[in-house]
Amino acid sequence: MNLQQFRFVRETIRRNFNLTEAARALYTSQPGVSKSIIEFEDELGIKIFERHGKRIKGLTKPGAVVAQVIDRIMREVDNLKKVSDEFARRDEGGLTIGCTHAQARYILPKVIPAFRERFPKVRVSLAEGNPPTLARLVLEEQADIAIATETLGHTPGLAALPVYNWEHIIVVRPDHPLAGLTSNEARNLTLAQLAEFPIVTYDRQFSGRRTIDEVFEAARIQPDIVLEAIDADIIKTYVDVGLGVGIIAGMAYDPRRDKGLIGLPAGHLFGRHTTRVAIKAGVFLRDYVYVLLEMLSSELTREVVDEALESTPKAVDTARSAAS
């Protein structure tokens, strides 16, 4: 029994039970993998893989259990490397943050400079994507953490901790009828009134667009959405050229910078939302990841994060199929 055998079994499962691909992925010969797995099965006294003649089809029942244990072992073996790196090169390493455009544009610029200053040797990279993609990135350990609103919650194997709350903001040109509303009037603005104007807002999948749709639908109002865009900059641009009323996420509106536009809070219409950070349970986090999290939100202390990770069931990437 050795680690190599564990790797072979895990990779074979990941590659949909194709030994040839598994061998290629691990830069070794296919017969070697075959032999090693067979020896492993003999040693354990069970068959891990269900075979039809010579073709490997899936996991046997004992194989499914063994695969789970192997998964836990290999996760810890990976952690071993990270742990020692943590001590060997305390402040060096890589940090990949999965995020949506909104986070990359409006939130991360507030923390990355300070982070860079504190950890100059850490290579930071941003991976943009929509929330489901980001969740996958973290699960596959291509990203250390991911920041997004929406779907991030409730992905098995991921802990999703709240970073901050926000509400939508309606942006209009200063010469627009809504621009003259007092603060009180703005807070009493109804959906029906809003729907009288053409609307520019996010593409589906992003920054609470789903909520916007749901709210209109619940009120049985058909809004006139004249343009959908992936990011608030584009929305603001089109509002500025008079295309209509913009609905954007609060963090994307800065009265100081967006001088040409008036912003009206719209939390009473579209509710409050929580942007969360997703972390995979069971993986060792470098010290600087904890620091970044606390920079994102002072609530996210090491203790809070660890506790949340503790109580998150760990992901299992095996068991895509088990035999009769």
Next chain:
Amino acid sequence: MNLQQFRFVRETIRRNFNLTEAARALYTSQPGVSKSIIEFEDELGIKIFERHGKRIKGLTKPGAVVAQVIDRIMREVDNLKKVSDEFARRDEGGLTIGCTHAQARYILPKVIPAFRERFPKVRVSLAEGNPPTLARLVLEEQADIAIATETLGHTPGLAALPVYNWEHIIVVRPDHPLAGLTSNEARNLTLAQLAEFPIVTYDRQFSGRRTIDEVFEAARIQPDIVLEAIDADIIKTYVDVGLGVGIIAGMAYDPRRDKGLIGLPAGHLFGRHTTRVAIKAGVFLRDYVYVLLEMLSSELTREVVDEALESTPKAVDTARSAAS
């Protein structure tokens, strides 16, 4: 990096940082262990062991963390063997039950025969001992489970699930003054009345003897304990020959079998007690262990046991010392 290196590190820690002993325990040569560990440290890029010149003194700080991870890995590797045995020889294997005399004599006889009938190929062995010894047996995996009252609870790394409740019973000869009490009178018997007679009961450390002492002490009554014994059979024998009044655990009194003696319930004096079964968290349990547990108490279903084990922090046998 390989499993052998993990074994070497773990064993070296267990043997109080003596490579020579660790090598002996693993049936290999001492230079081999030394070399392997050094290579492992080089690969990780950290020192695991604190050395004074050539003497290994303890764990470094990174070493303590690494040792914990190794512990988790090796636990899972051990589980791998058990898991495959479970499927390879579903109903074969060994089962060691740690228990006190009381359990071995009065409780286990009720379940072992049925268990043997269902799993004829499982070799059952009983390991008797006092509760602290039993806890250690389970922690060191010399016993699969342990059944006892008293201290079993709250041992780190062990889940202690309730099996049954019991109360003490006072046993007297039919010609004893207390023998004539009606059921109601018995329930109103006071400590002071009881203390007027010489008492025969358990040795310290066993079956709720501690509670008996505490109750008398709280009432500031000095009982006249004329004989202490490890098991109820002996106590009953001496009661029978007229030495005094016996106080024994409820499960040890059977009105049908113990015809020559009268039993009076004493729960109102000494409280109710819970006998528990201790299981080590993180170890894989063979199917037949679950079956035995459910035979002991129908409450202890597989789900209940698994849940209890899940929520029990796992033991760490490393980290006896860490460096500055």
Next chain:
DNA sequence: TGTTGTTACGGAAAACGTAAATATT
């Protein structure tokens, strides 16, 4: 000075790659 850990070296075992055979779709 005895005990413990590291270095050096050589033989045995295993790990792994290539080539060939065999089975499956």
Next chain:
DNA sequence: AATATTTACGTTTTCCGTAACAACA
């Protein structure tokens, strides 16, 4: 026929034991 797995076999590497050396207490 094409793809995929196992068997066979030889080379390379790793593993591990003995012997010698070094350092601690």
